[in-house]
Amino acid sequence: MSAQLSPSPLLKAFQDSYQELVRFIARRTGSTHDARELAHDTWVRLAERAETRETEPAPHEGAARAYVYAVAENIAIDHLRRRQRSAERFSPVAVDIEAEPAAQDPSTRDVADGVAHRQALDAVDAALRALPPRSRDIFLADRLEGACHAELALRHGVSVKTVEREVMRALDSVEAALHRWRGEAAPARTGRRRALSALLGVCGLGVGSATLWQAWRQWVPGYSALLSTPIARIRTQALPDGSSLTLDAASRAEVVYYATRRTVQLLAGSAFFEVARDEARPFVVHALGHEITVLGTRFEVALQDGGVRVAVESGQVRVRSAGGEERTLGVGDRAFIDPVRPLSTSHPAGAAAVAPWREGWLDFDRQPLAEVVERLARYSPRPLRVAPDAAQLPVFGRVRIGEAGDWLRLLPRSLPVRVREDDGADRALVIERRPS
Incomplete structure (x- = not known):
């Protein structure tokens, strides 16, 4: 690059790695043009950090290079998410999807990836060793063996809830270790974890040890x-x-x-x-x-x-x-x-359809009215409710999803109910028994 760089170790690592870094970002985004723009954004982010943290000890060369790649990965992920949100504005179906990119083939990993991830593996290994033995054993059995929580509860003589807490405790510890490796403070728990592969900052994993690499690739999602x-x-x-x-x-x-x-x-x-x-x-x-x-x-x-x-x-x-x-x-x-x-x-007689909702139908075989209405509510723009006195009335038949409103209006012809509009602000439709 022609830009004049300061002697900051981070900016020097960026300058030394620039061409490799652009290729790295291009693999993440699928666009060389975007990669150059995002590399520039990475330089700006690093320059801001160098300017605000001049008194911090200088990181060694490997750590500086790893940090540069981690910043670039974060910027690339943000770019992909913005592009995804932009595409969703024109999608006929609104969904919430956040996907982490799959791991690259080992033959395409950069040397920088290997250096960075040997450090990451050391951080994770230390975090696991610091856990109480039961927490570590449950976590590794859950992630490596794929053992179900009920089986682990029996194995350790604890409840399923305890197993879930131990797994979450270990995940918190590993996640915190990865945040420290990236030079970040671990964020407050919000109920949702970032994929550990995203916290790595780069996709490939260095082979710090064959055993640890095999373990890592089994319990870090691709x-x-x-x-x-x-x-x-x-x-x-x-x-x-x-x-x-x-x-x-x-x-x-x-x-x-x-x-x-x-x-x-x-x-x-x-x-x-x-x-x-x-x-x-x-x-x-x-x-x-x-x-x-x-x-x-x-x-x-x-x-x-x-x-x-x-x-x-x-x-x-x-x-x-x-x-x-x-x-x-x-x-x-x-x-x-x-x-x-x-x-x-x-095994119901006849060729009963599986998931008929895919074709626009719902089938009910003497199911309670409350359950039927709860199912229909997934397709209703207005809330639907069933009064307790009508909840157990049996319903038999097939309903076309697109005509669910007509089905509700005709329901009093087949069941002793009436459908009325609630006085509340949500204008819910209420199904209740018809007065005798």
């Missing part, structure tokens, strides 16, 4: 995304391995891919999965503490009436409840797991 859909919108999302998931309206899911497994946490609503077969990486869906594991298949998982419903369209699915019960489901099989009753399975 890809993560938080997906959500608003009321009345359905979204299909392609995943990096060729799989896809379709989110029903008013649904949320968190997708995280590791080197040895693919995981999805269903947080709300329903999702239909079409999973690409990969015997080296099982695909596991977590919902309310239960696990659904597959290699390659098509199936639906839904949060329903306080429990989890699973329906298989093709292939096989292994369902494991939080209490340790297991069932294997085949084509056409259904399972329901709730907090009270044992895991139950069924």
